[in-house]
Structure formats: C-alpha cells, structure tokens
Amino acid sequence: MTALLTTEGLQMRFGGVVAVDGVSLAINEGELRCLIGPNGAGKSTFFKCLTGQYKPTAGRIFWRGKDITALDPFAIARLGVGIKTQVPSLFDGLTALEGVCLCRHSSEAEAKRRAMRALERLGIGALANRRVGLLAHGQRQLVELAMVVAPEPDLIILDEPTAGMSTEETNRAADLIRELNQQHAIVVVEHDMQFIRAIARTVTVFHQGRVLMEDSAATVFADPRVRDVYLGKAVA
Amino acid sequence: MTISRRDALKTALLAAGSTLAAPAIMRQAALGADPIKVVGIHDASGGLDIYGQPMIACLDFAVDEANAAGGLLGRPIELINYDPQSNIQLYTQFATQAATKDKAAVVHGGITSASREAIRPILDRFKTLYFYNTQYEGGVCDRNIFCTGSTPAQNVNKLVPYVQKHWGKNVYIVAADYNYGQITSKWITKYVREGGGQVLSVDFFPLDVTNFGPAISKIQAAKPDAVISALVGGAHISFYRQWAAAGLKKTIPIASTTFGGGNESVLLTPEEGDGIVSAFSYFQEIDTPENKAFLEKFHAKMGPKAPYLGAELAMRTYIGFNLWAEGVKRAKSIDRMAVIKALESGISMDTPAGKTTLDPKTHHTTVDVFVAECANHGFKVLETFPQQPPLDTASVCDLAAHPNEAKQYEVDVKI
Amino acid sequence: MTVNVRTALQIVAALIVAGLAAWLLPQYLELFTLINATVFVSMGLLALSLGLIWGFGGILCFGQTAFFGIGGYTYAVAAINFGDTTWAVPLALLVPTAVAAALGYLMFFGRISDVYMGVITLTTTLILFKFANSTAGDQWTIGTAPLGGFNGIPGTPPLNFPLDPSNQLAPEQVFVVAVLALGICYAVAKLILRTRFGRVAVAIKENELRAELLGYDVRLHKLGLFAIGGFMAGLAGILFANCVFVSPTMFSLSYAGQVIIWVLVGGIGTLVGPVIGCMLIQALTTYAGTLSAIDPNLLLGVLFMLAVVVVPKGLLPTATTILLRLMRRGEP
C-alpha cells in the first residue's frame, strides 16, 4: 500500500517555543486517521503545517512521494487535498451554491453539477440558494464540508469538526465522516474523545509537540499514559 | 479597411461635436450687452497669497477708478475675481471659465510663471486677451499676452552688479524649483560671470520646503561673498528666518530677485529682514509726486485695510489694467485683435512707477528699475535706473516679424 | 441565470446612459460646463477603478492616484515625442498597468497586511509626487518632452483622430470620448466580475483563507485585479490630461484622499456608487469653492467623517436599504 501523505521529522518552532517537534507519520489511501491530544499538544500547528499555512522550520512533507514542504496552501489544495478549518471559513456574502460552485473544475456546468451533488450528499440541498452568512452554525459547518468534498479530493483534513456542535449533531457528524471515508482518505484533528471513539480506526496521540503513541482506537483508549495526558499529569 | 473604420469613427465623433458648433456661434453673438467683463485670477489664499492679495487690491482699485471716470467706451466695467488658492489646476479651470463662460474681454492674472504657462495656452486657444503683470524670467513671445512686469535684463542686470560692487564677486544661488527659479538662476549665473565672478552652487527648493538647515550649512561651507535668492512664496520665508537665526546675516549678505514682491519685509522682524537687497521696477517707498498722489488716493479708498504694496507686482497690476484700458480707448472696441493692434501702436504712460512704454515687438515694457534695501519692514531705495528696455526678450522675440509665435524662449547658459 | 440577466440589464442601462450623455449633453451644455463635465467624468473613472479593487477585491489602495498620474504623464510625454496620440494612448495604458502589476507583485507576494499595504501605496504616490515636483531642471527631459517639475506639462497635446495628428479632437469630442470610456469601463468591470476570475476575486475578499484552501492562488488574483485597477486609473489619467493638463498635483495627497472619499461616500461594494459619489462630491466642492463663507476642505472633511460614522456602507447601499424598507412598509 502506498502512503498518500507522509511527514518526516516535522518541526515548527516559534521563537523559543517548539510547537511541533519531530513528527513523522504516514497516511494511507482510504485511511481514516484521528490526531488527538489535549489543548496545546501541537495538533493545530501540525494541521497548519500540513495545509501549507505554516512553513515548518525543519522536516519534510511528501504527497505520494513528492516533496511538498514548500508549497503554499492553494498548491496543496490543488493536489487533491480538501481542508476544513476549525472556525468555519466561508463566503458569507454568497449563497451556499455560489460558494460551493467556486471549487476548481473543468467547466462551469461541471462545477454546478458537482456543487449540487455535494450539497445533496450532505443533506443541505434545500439551502442552496440561501445566503451563507444567514445560516445557523451547524448548517454553516455542513456548507463548508460541501465545499471541501465538492472537488472530490483524495484526502480530507478536518480540524475539530465538532467544535460548537450539540451531542446530537456530533453523532450525525460521526456518521457523515464514516460515510465520506468510503470515498476519501480522511484525517481528523480533534480533542473530543467521545467523537473519536465513535469514528476512529487508527489514532495518533500528540503530546507536547511529539507523537506519544499511535495505535488502534481501542488500544489507545486503554493506555494509562493517554489518560494521564488528558488529566494533565506529567508523563515520565 | 482601417481607413474606412477610422473615417467612420471620425464621422461619429464629428457628428457628436458639431451639433454644438452652431449654438456656440450664436452664444458668441449675444456678447453685445452691457458691462465689459474683466477677469482677475490671483491667489487670495494658499502659499502665494502674500503676492496675490495686494495685486487683487490694486486691480479692484484700478477698476473702481475707471468706473468712477465713466467706464470704458461708455460701458461700465465688471470685474470678476477668481481665487485659484495657489493651485495650478484651479488656474486652468478659472481661465477656461473666464474665456468660455464669462467671455471676458481681458484676463489679468497669474503670479508664478507656472500659473502663467498653465493658462497662456488656454487663453490662446479660446482667443482671450491676457495680461501678465508680474516680474518674471522673460522670454515669453506670444501676441496674445502682454507682460508688464520687469525681466532679468532689467532687474537681475542691476542687482548682480550691485552685489559684486559692494559685497564681492562670488555668489551662491538659492532658487524656487520651477521654471521661474530655474531660468532666473541661469540669468543670475550669466550676469555673475560677466561681472568676473563665479556661481559657487545653485540649490533649488520645491515651494513647500520649510527646513533650510542643511542648505544653510552647505552655503557656509562654500563661503560665498553673497547669497542671491530667487525663492518664492510663504514657505520659503523660513529661509530668511533660519539664516538670521544661524547668525549669518552679519557675515554673508543676501540679495534677492523676489524679496519684497509680497509682504516678506512686513512678515519678518527688522533683525531678520533688514539689509536684504532687491531690484524691482517699483517700490512703495519711491519718492515721486505721482507715487505720493497714487498712495494717497489708494489709502483714502481702501482705508486701514489697504495692504502694503511692496515691490512691483501689485503696482504692475494697476498699470497693466490701465494700459489695457488705454488700448481699448484707442481701438474704440474691446475686440481682441483691435485692442492688440492699438496696444502695438506704441503706448506710453506716466505711472506711479515712472514712465512705462509698451514695446510692440515683444509685448513687454520699458520701465524704471530701482535697487532697494529692506529697512524696518519697508524698503530704502539705493539706486535708480531710468527707462530700462526689455533687452532679454527683445534679443529673441519679434512679434512684428513673426506674429504667430506663441512660445517662451529660454536663456542659454550652461550651469 | 437571473443574476446574469441583471448584469446584462445593468450593462445595457449604463451604456445607454453613457450614449445619451455623449449625444445630448454637448448640444445643451455650455462649452465651459462641458469641459468641467469632462474633468468630472475622468475623475469618475478614477473612482470606478478604486471602487473595483477596494469594493470587490478588498484591496485598500491609498495611492490609486499613482496610476492616474503615471497614465497622464506617459500620455503627455509620448504624445509630445511621437507628435501623434495614436500610439501614446496604448502606451499610457500599458505603463500604469505594468507599474500596478510590479507594485502588486511586491505587496501581494510579500503577503503584506492591509494597513501596510495602505502605507506602501500612499508612500509610492508621495514619492512620485515629490519626484515629479523636482523635475523642473533641463536634465529632466524625456526625448523632446520636458517634465517641467512643479509646472507639469501645460502643453499636453489633446487627442487626435487615429493616425491623423493634424486633426485634433475639440473639447466637445473629448467629452464624448470620456463618457464612452467611462461607460465601457463600467461594462467591462461588470463583465469581469461575472467571469470566474472576478468571482474568485470577490470570494477572496469575502474569505481569503477559504479561497486559498479551495486551491486558488490568492496573490495572483489580487495582482490581476490590481493591474486592471491600474489600467482604468491610467485611462482616467489620459482623459484628465486632455481636459486639464498633466502636473504633479495628479499624484498629490489631496487627490489620493478625495478618491477614497468618493468611493466611501458612494458605497463600497458597488460600481455605480463610486462614480455617483465622485460626481456629487465634485459638484459640491466646486460649489463650495464659489462660496467664500465656508472652506471646501472643512466641508469635505465633515462629509468624510459623517460618511464613516453615520453611513459606513456608503450612500448608495444605504439609500437602497432605506428605499427597500420603505417599499416593504408600503405593502400591507
């Protein structure tokens, strides 16, 4: 099996603080991977390195074996990486359909077709002509997801997709992610353990900028070190 | 192919434009009605107001005087004053307005050479007679304009010898950075060299410069016998102030082609201004019966609001208006060409500034020139040079031979 | 679909208004008013250029006058040297566009933030202003055209018919050209905004990060829009050179400020708004200039503050909102 995305000794330093410290991991085709860890573990920084928003201070990132460390976010997106940020990032002035239509494609008609399909797939086809700025929080999350999946990317990276969701919404989101995983490889950056429990296959645990452990969900949740990390105890 | 398309475009544009031609002519015919319109364009505000306000006062006074004497050709004179606020673009706007909307018989105005060169082509184009009443760098050769102020062959030619005789051969020039300063500094250079001296350096300053500290240090380093200034406008007054503050007045004297043209001598304290020497074709202080009579009438009319007239700019505006009025009287018409021809017939009049004669070939004037020294907010006349012809312009310009010329000649001096 | 129809209608309406103005006004207006109107129209085009890049690209350029002035100067210098304006015009469009592209490259590819972008554009204009002001000496002559420093180039040749330098346009014809240019630029701007490029540019203004994450090169789009703005401002400069003349004032701080006021008053995020705002304020300041009781700067300044504090969205959008609300209230 070829790795879709790999990092090698990725490091991100802000002045004296090392937020990400030598992280190496590999995401395979079709995989559903969760990156977890308490606040400040370096997950979000790692996410921003993957998406090109930060340029890592050391280490490299590969996409299907090709070095993409220096690429800008738009270039990474063009490779077939769909990215959803933590705070919904949307075009508030446009309608849902207009926004999703902006995904890159071969022709105008194709864009529209894909956009409609993406909206329907996420169950918000009815909102197509509503202005995004006027939608409820949960609906906005879904519109953003529609934008991410519309170009049919090979890999989707989600940063805390359940932030601000009710329990019911969270459950639905878990179903949705599992469903999306049928077609796309997915990386979810999350700190909500319940949610991870609901979807996870392989889990990578971050702590103080490093990978603490990487294993199946069941093993990880059983590990005392993970519990200590979440409860704030120092790791020996 | 391209030609036919071009023609089509041309036709379209002409159609759009020509629809206007007919009404324009009809409007022209409506001019016969009463008052004669005279437009004045002088800066009543902005950095040049130090010159503009006395000029406006004198033009007002001249028009009032003429109206009191029964107007011109039996018609009253209506004076329209525009204030371009020391902004060149407003000059062009007001000149266009004077020519196309007011249909002025004559436009008096423009202070800086920059403003003159901005409105001269407009008034040429719309065939409106133009009087420029300021001392300037010379060389304008254009049948539509009359320049009644003095030029370098008249003033610089007297100032530089005075400097070299009393202070020394070598000078340092500081000048305003536009055509007046650029060309005038060439004339100064020419006369300094002819007098056997050297110009150590020429520094130009944009009109908004107020900090002359570095320049003053440079001048000291060059050790000239004198500084000759062609600085212009309110901001540049700082130069004289900073010069005095640096304690240099006693070591290096200043002469100027512009100082006194406005109210510089009034603005500066005697400690700062006294001793600066200038040359102009008029100073309020000249001691002649005509001048005394004029000032009496002027002050009687304006009361305590009468401005200090300083050097020639305001007086030349008064004279310029009267020269034009004389031309109208002789032509018995306000028609532009008729008035120009009458003015070219050799008009000479006695004025508060002495006898002034219009030179038909150059449209410039022969005037008396005075060298004076700033003393206690006014001027003390030191030397008088009667009846100086505008030799500089005359050497290059002959409108009798080339009536269609409309350009400004520049002196050719290598700096 | 309806959006496309609306755009088409707006374009047609604008072209009809421009056509009517070009046809009718020269017949009824006095020459002087017409020349002034030409100045207004050229300024309107300048306002349109800023309205486009600020309102639809989110690029707050404090120095849009830089391209305006460069267009004017290039036109004047080229026209004097060539003795024919046929090729001076394309050159005077190319140069400001290229300068805008170069400046845009520096700013957008350097990922400079909003405020600093304002500083850099303003500074660029100031540099040009200072520079143009200091070119009075003989050494500042390009070919046969002296730059003239503070004086500017008073003898800027008026436009002539293509390839026919002896046949110069009369002021009335310059007016016609100016009005048509404004109408066409408006239409072009509208069309650009309907293209994919335009929609992405608007999306970038809405949310730069999202547009980037969708795979769009934000910098390139901003650069493109900025260059188009430079092109239009350059065209405005050519027209201005034809009805006034070229001088350093074109770069001045007060012009740079006025353009922003026009757009702000007219409404950010519309294209007609800035043009209307420009005409209104120009008319108002011209009128105020004839009053001696009140200083035009005072009037302008107070308007500016009111625009920011009271109607931050601009006159046109605010008026539309109020109208809509009134109409709705009228309904039962």
Place this chain on the structure above:
Amino acid sequence: MDYAVVVALQIVSGVATLVIVSLGLAVVFGMMRVINLAHGEFLMLGGYTAILASGQGVNLWIAILVLPPIAVGIIGAVVERVLIRRLYGRMIDTMLATWGLSLAFIGGVTMLFGNSVTGISAPLGSFEVGRFHVAGYDLFLVAASVAMSLAIWIVLKFTPAGLIARGTMQNAEMAAALGVPPDRVYALTFTAGAALSGLAGGLIAPVSGVLPTMGTAYIAKAFITVITGGAAMLTGTLVASGLLGSVLTIFTFLTTPVFGEVALLVVAIVLLRLLPRGITGRFLRRAL
C-alpha cells in the same frame, strides 16, 4: 573637520525633528492601534497656539512649551469622545475618519486665520563651530527630543499609569481584568498623544513657520516612521527616526531636499518589504 561636525549636527537635528513629530502618533498607535491621520493637524494646532500666544505677549518659552500641549490635549480629548470612541476596533474606518478630521481642521483654521504663513523667530541665537555658525535652537530641539523620549520612558517604566499602559499594550482584556476600564485608558492615551503632538507643533513652529496645511508636510514622514518602527512605540520610533532621519539628512546634503525625501520613502518601502511588521516586529521585541 568643522564641516563634518556641522553635518553631524544637522543629522542629529534631523533625527530629533523626526522623533519630535512622530512621538504623539507613536503613542496613539502603539497603545490603541489607531492610526491618527489628523496627527499633522494636531501639530499645526500646536503651532498656531504658540504663534497666537506669543502674539499676545506671552513669554516665548511658555508659548512654545506649555500652552500648545494643553490646548491640543484638550482638543484631543474632545475628538476622542466625539469621534474616535465610536470607531474602536475598526482600524481602517478610524484612519478614514481621522483623515476627514484632518481636512476639516485645515479648512476650519484656514477660515479662522487665513491660508498664509506666519512665524515666530527662533530664540537662542547662534554659536560657532570653527568657521561655521549653527542655530542654537537646533541643539535645543535635540535636547527636547531626548527629554520627551525620557519622559515617556519614565512614565511607562516607573509609574502606576505606565504599568496599566504597558498592560493594555500587551492585552486590553487583561488590563480590564485588573479593574481598569479600557475606555478610560484609551481616552487618556489619545489625550496624551494629542498633547505630545501639540508640544511638537509648538517646538517646530519657529523652524518651519505655521500655516494651515503645514501638517501635510509632516504626517507622511511621521506615519512612515511609526509604521517602520513597529509595535514597540518608544524604541521603534527612536530606531526608525534614527535610520530614516539620517537617510533624509545625508541625501539632502548629497543631492537636494527632494531626493532626501524620496530616499527616505524608498528606504521605508524596502524596510517594510523585508520586515512587514516593522523594525521592532523583528528586533528588540521586548523593548517598550
């Protein structure tokens, strides 16, 4: 040799002038992230205060040093209350509104006093450096710039108000949590900034002459100095003034005043391209 001393003196006084005219703007920008484009007009109002006061026979030093900061401080407090307060957090809108304010001040003062230059003579006479005469007032300006910087430093470093100010600079919410309403901090800061600008106007009045549009000659320079300096208001302004003031004066000596200013602007653009967050965004970040 004497000439070198004189040139050096000119450079120092060029730098000092830049410091003087920038500090008021820097305080407001550093504390409130508000770019006050009416700063130049605050200078102008300070200048007019000095001129009017000395015209009324007030002692020259009081007219230059005492009255302008008081008068302009009061104006600043009113402006903050009426205009700035409505626009906190809207950086671009604040810039635009203060730009409008600047035009309105120019217009208003033109109506009141006319658009012409007035001035007062610089006190202190001159002294000699070898063969050269140097205006004593130039040295006084240098001393004044040092005194102003020192005063700001002392206030920030050693007074309770300075502590709150530093806290607000770092984090407005945190300062609020200490029981200091940010509103009042901002009002005081803006007033203090305006007073500093007024003082600057009084100080430069004898050198530059006073007219309604004098602010425009300084605002661009002050603005660029502050932005180039970056977040640390005092250090940033001092470093940027040192750099830009030297460039300005040196180029003025070598060429003309115009190219001096062009050189200043070009250096500022290049610096901003290299250090998009200003000099203190990169270096000396912990400075005040």
